[in-house]
Amino acid sequence: MKLAIISDTHLVAGLAVGEGRRGLPAGTLDRLRGADAILHAGDLMREPVLDDLLALGPPVHAVHGNADDDAVRARLPAQLELELDGVTVVMTHNGGPAQGRLERMRKKFPAADAVIFGHSHVPLHETSEDGAFQIFNPGSAADRRRMPNHTMGEALVRDGAIAFALVDLD
Numbered sequence: 504m505k506l507a508i509i510s511d512t513h514l515v516a517g518l519a520v521g522e523g524r525r526g527l528p529a530g531t532l533d534r535l536r537g538a539d540a541i542l543h544a545g546d547l548m549r550e551p552v553l554d555d556l557l558a559l560g561p562p563v564h565a566v567h568g569n570a571d572d573d574a575v576r577a578r579l580p581a582q583l584e585l586e587l588d589g590v591t592v593v594m595t596h597n598g599g600p601a602q603g604r605l606e607r608m609r610k611k612f613p614a615a616d617a618v619i620f621g622h623s624h625v626p627l628h629e630t631s632e633d634g635a636f637q638i639f640n641p642g643s644a645a646d647r648r649r650m651p652n653h654t655m656g657e658a659l660v661r662d663g664a665i666a667f668a669l670v671d672l673d
Contacts (some may be wrong), residue, residue, distance in 0.1 A: 507535045507557050507561070508656035509622025510544035510596075511643040513570060514552045526559075528653050528672040535559050538657070540587070544621035544641070545596030546658050548653075550574040560572045568596035568621060589663035597622040598640065605629045609636045624648045626656075626669050639667045640650050 514526065535541050538561050545568025547553050553575055556563045566578040583594045594610045598604055598620035607644050608618045609631060617637040626642030641656035653672040 504541045504660040506540050506542055506658040506660065507538035508542045508544070508597050508619060508639070508641045508658060509535070509644050510641050510645060511546045511568070511624050511646055512552060513546055513548050513643070513646040515549045531561065531672055534655065534657070534670070540564060542594060542619060544594055544619050546570045546621060547575055548572065553578060564594065566594045566596055571672070584615070588658050588660045590665045591614065592615070592619045592665065595620050598638065605631060605638055608638050624650060626650070626654045628667050628669060637665070637667065641669065644672055
């Protein structure tokens with residue numbers, strides 16, 4: 504199972520780039536359409552963005568973030584647990600402070616194999632020393648802020664394991 508993972512898109516009028524509108528970098532939509540599922544870790548911002556994601560084809564699993572409006576919050580949970588081909592993945596928007604994050608999330612979600620989060624716009628992939636637990640932040644495909652590049656994530660779920668990869672979109 505191939506996953507396309509995005510977060511913190513902070514878009515208001517949909518996914519496509521239009522006159523005077525920011526959108527996703529070239530090739531991002533193809534990566535989303537080519538996945539078996541799309542995961543969005545919050546801060547879509549407005550309902551047209553969620554509707555555009557749903558229209559791409561693959562199933563969409565998403566949580567709301569702190570910048571999402573009331574319409575998005577009404578449609579999405581704050582936290583989501585997914586069972587994907589034998590792998591338990593938790594999605595949440597805010598992973599909390601960087602210091603101690605891996606250990607804190609492992610304690611908070613003891614049944615999870617991985618936690619996907621966003622909020623910071625900083626791409627991150629960490630694995631526990633025993634290799635049994637991972638945390639992953641795809642960064643932002645549309646609002647890179649202080650990061651040098653727009654990013655997203657991809658993951659391959661196979662044989663009860665998940666392998667994450669960061670994708671530079673620039």
